Amino acid sequence: MSIVYETIYILRPDLGDEQVEQAISKYQNLLTEQGAENITIQNRGKRRLAYEIKKHRDGIYVQMDYTGPGTAIAPMERAMRLSEEVIRYLTIKQDLREETVEEEAEEAVAVSA
Numbered sequence: 606m607s608i609v610y611e612t613i614y615i616l617r618p619d620l621g622d623e624q625v626e627q628a629i630s631k632y633q634n635l636l637t638e639q640g641a642e643n644i645t646i647q648n649r650g651k652r653r654l655a656y657e658i659k660k661h662r663d664g665i666y667v668q669m670d671y672t673g674p675g676t677a678i679a680p681m682e683r684a685m686r687l688s689e690e691v692i693r694y695l696t697i698k699q700d701l702r703e704e705t706v707e708e709e710a711e712e713a714v715a716v717s718a
Contacts, residue, residue: 607642607672614685614694615664618651625665628690632669635681641673658692670699 616628625648633644649666658664671677678696685691 608675609670609672609699610641610678610696611699612669612671612678612681612694612696614667614669615654615658615692616667616690617692618661618663618665620665620690624690625667628688629667632681632684635684636669636671636673636677639673639677639680641671641677644669644671661692664692 612632614632616625620628629646629648633646636644647668649668651663651665654662654664682694682696685694
């Protein structure tokens with residue numbers, strides 16, 4: 606069963622455009638190899654960090670949305686942890702609101718009837 610995930614990672618601010626593109630394609634390929642599909646990537650650019658991370662005040666934010674098995678995440682996060690260019694990452698499971706809203710609406714109709 607495929608679940609929708611979102612991974613946001615922050616790259617070092619001193620990386621060049623080519624290095625950023627290489628890092629993005631590296632993690633995209635890792636996910637594809639692990640069976641992830643519908644990968645959409647948004648390079649959010651350089652932003653100020655809320656607090657200093659590994660002596661950096663800025664970071665290049667990249668967001669990936671994808672569907673796939675939960676087993677696809679561990680190898681990617683391991684690669685990010687060992688990478689010099691990634692200073693922070695976070696993966697969350699997306700809560701598909703449409704389904705739950707419809708179910709709640711049906712329950713409300715059943716209760717009021």
